[in-house]
Amino acid sequence: MTFAPKRPRKAAFVFILITIALDMLALGVMIPVLPMLIAEFEGGDLRAAAGATGVFGFAWALMQFLFQPVLGALSDRYGRRPVVLLSNLGLGLDYIFMALAPSLAFLFIGRLISGITAASLSTANAYVTDITPPEKRAGQFGLIGAAFGVGFILGPAIGGVLGEYGLRLPFWAAAALSLANALYGYFILPESLPPEKRTPTIRWRSANVLGSLDFLWRKRALALIAGAIFLSFLAHESLPALFVLYTQYRYHWDAATTGWALTIVGVSQTVVSGALVRPAVTRLGEKTTLAVALVCGAAGFAVYAFAPSGAIFMAAPPLIALWGMANPSFQGVATRFASASEQGRLQGALGSLRGVSGMIGPLFFTQILAGSIAVGFFPGAGYFVSALLLLAALVTAAAAMRRADRADSA
Structure with missing residues (x-):
């Protein structure tokens, strides 16, 4: 509880x-x-x-x-x-x-x-x-x-x-x-966690990266949700890693055009997070909202990958913005697998997953772009990989939900 x-x-x-x-x-x-x-x-x-x-x-x-x-x-x-x-x-x-x-x-x-x-x-x-x-x-x-x-x-x-x-x-x-x-x-x-709900001591063996990953792994459904979250985090890293270089190479955008495009992306994501998440979850539920968000994100990345012009490329930000509903839904689902005294460890563990994606994602996606440019074929490959990552996240999250539902009914 x-x-x-x-x-x-x-x-x-x-x-x-x-x-x-x-x-x-x-x-x-x-x-x-x-x-x-x-x-x-x-x-x-x-x-x-x-x-x-x-x-x-x-x-x-x-x-x-x-x-x-x-x-x-x-x-x-x-x-x-x-x-x-x-x-x-x-x-x-x-x-x-x-x-x-x-x-x-x-x-x-x-x-x-x-x-x-x-x-x-x-x-x-x-x-x-x-x-x-x-x-x-x-x-x-x-x-x-x-x-x-x-x-x-x-x-x-x-x-x-x-x-x-x-x-x-x-x-x-x-x-x-x-x-x-x-x-x-x-x-x-004010303080949100009363003394009776706190852990009596800090377990330093668990208050580290390896300990946090072990915490996620203990419950299979939570491990699957965490895996889906990591795939989503990793896909997100393609946006800051590729956007400027990709649009400059493929559409020959200058700095001003790129800046306005990034502003549109940021505003779209903020509107979705602030105005759509709550009504979507209320009407559809966390599971359906999560599925819709991941599908929209995958579709948006596919548009990024294959768009033949800058104008068509800019049709993707609304879809990418709808993907923004995924993380709140992920968070809401994940918190159900941890007690009150474990919420800090849970969030710390998920934060570590974001850190891992932040370390490997930029190198991973920029190398894909560099390789595509070197061979002169499919410069949007990095964004296509992000679409596949989100579809993999959808499958993984669905498996976690099924396992959790079976546990609840047992």
Whole structure:
């Protein structure tokens, strides 16, 4: 059974939405300027800067992979509130550290720290699970996705404007956002996990990547759901890895066209997450919503792969946006397989899966594109692989549902 207050404070959920939006806003603010600052440290050598930027991205994903389970376990033991607030405080101080970084090495250390402190997303998801009845979780996770999208849409735009006045100014803005978030939460955010629902001790053998994967594997239905989630995560990595390079190569888009296209994609996904997930789950149920979302995503990736023109290519974002209903549904289903004292570990384990996909996905998909260009055949192969991954996720999720239904009826 999962703890849910009879009358959960609305301000608590609103704060979690604000936390995620501001976290993504702070991360997004740095997107336009971090590579430029790296290039500045590299003396203007763009080739060296490109290599260093790739290392920075891999290192950030690695920290997410390693520390999501740790923060999840800490939140199960000490509560969600201290983990969320300390993460916000840590992010704010780290952004100041990066703003003052005197060399590339210090900037890299700051990026590692931000990967650790930004791993609190799993704790925020566990918080939502604590205060929300199981049948309403998918809708709430949809709003979480909308907050994520809003922050990520606005962040790069704000960072680009501030970057015109100095490459370090966006870091100061990110620090202000995170510190303000921590201060606001200190006065507003109540604890969602009562002491009697917490784990008595931290099992450090399980509060790590291997332990979290073992936690997922213990229940076969949960393992199957986690596998489907990982396939969906991996498919998603093709979007940031391929979009710019693919559209430039195949449709000869310039930076402005690509920017507007990405804005359309982001807005579409935010609208779906904020406005469609809850009514879809209410009317169709989590299982059907999940199936529809994965089919739409696979169809969208197929359009990306085979579209002969940029205009037809842009018919896919609405389908990709509908795929955005999958993750809240996945989250809602997965939370049913864990007790109240295990929700942090569950979210940490799922966060680690996202970290794995973030490490291998960019290399995997860019190599597919490079190989396709080298042989001069089917440059959309990477997107086609993503479509196949989502169909595989659909089959895996269906197997998990069947197994869970048999267990419930036994």
